[in-house]
Amino acid sequence: MSNALNNNPHRRYNILTGEWILVSPHRTKRPWQGKTEKNLTERRPEYDESCYLCPGNTRASGETNPQYTEPHTFVNDFSALLPDTPEEEVNNGLLKAESEKGICKVVCFSPNHSLTLPLMEVEDITKVVKMWKKEFRELGSSDDINYVQIFENKGAIMGCSNPHPHGQIWSQSSIPTEIQKKSRHFKKYWEKNKRSLLSDYLTQELELKERILSENEYFVALVPYWAVWPYEAMIIPREQHQNINQLSQEEEKAFAEIIKALTIMYDNLFETSFPYSSGIHQAPTDGGEYPEWHFHMSFYPPLLRSATVKKFMVGYEMFAGPQRDITAEMAAETLQQLPKQHYTKT
Amino acid sequence: MSNALNNNPHRRYNILTGEWILVSPHRTKRPWQGKTEKNLTERRPEYDESCYLCPGNTRASGETNPQYTEPHTFVNDFSALLPDTPEEEVNNGLLKAESEKGICKVVCFSPNHSLTLPLMEVEDITKVVKMWKKEFRELGSSDDINYVQIFENKGAIMGCSNPHPHGQIWSQSSIPTEIQKKSRHFKKYWEKNKRSLLSDYLTQELELKERILSENEYFVALVPYWAVWPYEAMIIPREQHQNINQLSQEEEKAFAEIIKALTIMYDNLFETSFPYSSGIHQAPTDGGEYPEWHFHMSFYPPLLRSATVKKFMVGYEMFAGPQRDITAEMAAETLQQLPKQHYTKT
Ligand SMILES: O=P(O)(O)O[C@H]1O[C@H](CO)[C@@H](O)[C@H](O)[C@H]1O
Ligand SMILES: O=P(O)(O)O[C@H]1O[C@H](CO)[C@@H](O)[C@H](O)[C@H]1O
Numbered sequence: 001m002s003n004a005l006n007n008n009p010h011r012r013y014n015i016l017t018g019e020w021i022l023v024s025p026h027r028t029k030r031p032w033q034g035k036t037e038k039n040l041t042e043r044r045p046e047y048d049e050s051c052y053l054c055p056g057n058t059r060a061s062g063e064t065n066p067q068y069t070e071p072h073t074f075v076n077d078f079s080a081l082l083p084d085t086p087e088e089e090v091n092n093g094l095l096k097a098e099s100e101k102g103i104c105k106v107v108c109f110s111p112n113h114s115l116t117l118p119l120m121e122v123e124d125i126t127k128v129v130k131m132w133k134k135e136f137r138e139l140g141s142s143d144d145i146n147y148v149q150i151f152e153n154k155g156a157i158m159g160c161s162n163p164h165p166h167g168q169i170w171s172q173s174s175i176p177t178e179i180q181k182k183s184r185h186f187k188k189y190w191e192k193n194k195r196s197l198l199s200d201y202l203t204q205e206l207e208l209k210e211r212i213l214s215e216n217e218y219f220v221a222l223v224p225y226w227a228v229w230p231y232e233a234m235i236i237p238r239e240q241h242q243n244i245n246q247l248s249q250e251e252e253k254a255f256a257e258i259i260k261a262l263t264i265m266y267d268n269l270f271e272t273s274f275p276y277s278s279g280i281h282q283a284p285t286d287g288g289e290y291p292e293w294h295f296h297m298s299f300y301p302p303l304l305r306s307a308t309v310k311k312f313m314v315g316y317e318m319f320a321g322p323q324r325d326i327t328a329e330m331a332a333e334t335l336q337q338l339p340k341q342h343y344t345k346t
Numbered sequence: 347m348s349n350a351l352n353n354n355p356h357r358r359y360n361i362l363t364g365e366w367i368l369v370s371p372h373r374t375k376r377p378w379q380g381k382t383e384k385n386l387t388e389r390r391p392e393y394d395e396s397c398y399l400c401p402g403n404t405r406a407s408g409e410t411n412p413q414y415t416e417p418h419t420f421v422n423d424f425s426a427l428l429p430d431t432p433e434e435e436v437n438n439g440l441l442k443a444e445s446e447k448g449i450c451k452v453v454c455f456s457p458n459h460s461l462t463l464p465l466m467e468v469e470d471i472t473k474v475v476k477m478w479k480k481e482f483r484e485l486g487s488s489d490d491i492n493y494v495q496i497f498e499n500k501g502a503i504m505g506c507s508n509p510h511p512h513g514q515i516w517s518q519s520s521i522p523t524e525i526q527k528k529s530r531h532f533k534k535y536w537e538k539n540k541r542s543l544l545s546d547y548l549t550q551e552l553e554l555k556e557r558i559l560s561e562n563e564y565f566v567a568l569v570p571y572w573a574v575w576p577y578e579a580m581i582i583p584r585e586q587h588q589n590i591n592q593l594s595q596e597e598e599k600a601f602a603e604i605i606k607a608l609t610i611m612y613d614n615l616f617e618t619s620f621p622y623s624s625g626i627h628q629a630p631t632d633g634g635e636y637p638e639w640h641f642h643m644s645f646y647p648p649l650l651r652s653a654t655v656k657k658f659m660v661g662y663e664m665f666a667g668p669q670r671d672i673t674a675e676m677a678a679e680t681l682q683q684l685p686k687q688h689y690t691k692t
Binding site for chain 1: 351354355356357358359361365366368369370372373376377378379380381406424425426427428431432434435436439440441442443444445446447448493495497498499502503504505506507508513514516518520522523524525543546547550571623624625627644646658660661662664665666667669671
């Protein structure tokens, strides 16, 4: 890659969404006098009696959590989507709307209130992966559920209202915008090449070695060339699987391992419990074949310069398109050089 | 509109972008135990010697601001886009990038450090509108500038690093993603109907009267049917203008008046200096005709329940698509009932 382009403002193309992102590498010198976040690194107890996700505690809905010892799921007490929404639509001139069915679930990763994914044992993260598989399979098998979005909001600055280790699953009847975009680009490539777009991309990244963060027998973690968030990363299975349900037992464990490796890097970067939203993008569950799909997990972390200074996706980003200050290569290099051991354990 | 749909989870279609948004009206009862923002309502002095935007002060670049008395613009000291970026591109397998040229400017709305748009006189906001016109015309006339994005980030939670009243203009050679989407939908409608999509939408909204916030002879402010942010609003000129340069003198003043009326509502909502990002979407400046375009100004404010609790666009929103809790109609009704006078002046 030309070095000049890498030091000058440029746009990069996201092969999965077809969208461009503006990169301004020269802008890292900008001083910051704006908002700073609190650095919350206080230790949490293993059990918190005021936490509505801890085993045995009562939730806002009045329900009591079981004394769970493994990952535990339940239907969200304040679900954004409901299973028995009556079918209706609005088609009034330029106003267009339709009812939407769905099921929202909460997934507690561990009974231990003090943990986060990077602090959990691989064995226990593997149980989370198994739980995601089970939920994906069960939710996806319903006639009304055509897409299952598994995600985690980690940290208060990512809108997470409870530090107990947990993620969410929102499943619904229509195919969300982001999935439609990716389906379109996977499909176009598949029809032309009869190969997965992400398999070919992975091959190229493994040759270049510039943006690779971690690898094991079954998975690779990397900073995608078109990353938007400062330390955005992506976990890609080497095998082309359409969804997580296709993972073998060895792959489940390898997935857990690479999630742990990546999130340890994140925590070590600014020696803080690194906030992010992560999500798994996979093929719809509407009964279609989707031979073009290749599932992957992405991490969108907002921190830019330190544990207290984040990147804001605001005016220009909302009205024009995403913009970043450091290049994907700068971010990858910084992450690559970090210790592989969690900073609290050395 | 069917009342049932309005009380149940549903999706609404954005006629300008072609994207859907998930609305969960039943979810407003959700308790909030997450992050709260600081409510910053302290009075600011008219002049702050540590502010790099106040008249006569020296900026980080070493340059000194003139003793300006009217809106003042200058090239951003930390521009994300630069005018003389050498032309280059990357076309390496699945990696695709190209250099980008542009000019970034800062627009100080007033020399008075203590003001914000809702607190400024209409006469002085009119001067800001005239400045936007001039900048749009001058930047847009360059061969290298094919799109001019005018925007404001207001408030620390919108990434604004200085409370001095100001906005920005980022102009560039390529057409940003959001503009491409809107161009496509304006064009499709124009080709079929030979009328502006937004003119027809405005006619329908003016008949329904449900989502109108404010009107004058030349402009209407409303909550769009497909609003994403809790109190999102849009200012639409009654005449179909492709860009702000086509505004007459009377229209300039009317634009200033409606900006003031809308931002006063916003401040009055939670009796705070209401944060938002606003931006003007208009036709590209690449020399094309764009008879389909109809410029408009949008406001994306994050506050949801109070001056300290905002809506987070995180996990589901990043990986699937936008989601909101209150309906556009609920938001419009709340805003409509507010006093028209700024709360600090009564
Ligand atoms: O240019 P500023 O005000 O320093 O920066 C602000 O606006 C920019 C344009 O929306 C964003 O890219 C930055 O993240 C934000 O902090
Ligand atoms: O469901 P929670 O954790 O209460 O809420 C969080 O995640 C949701 C899904 O991304 C968002 O819509 C909310 O804004 C955020 O606060």
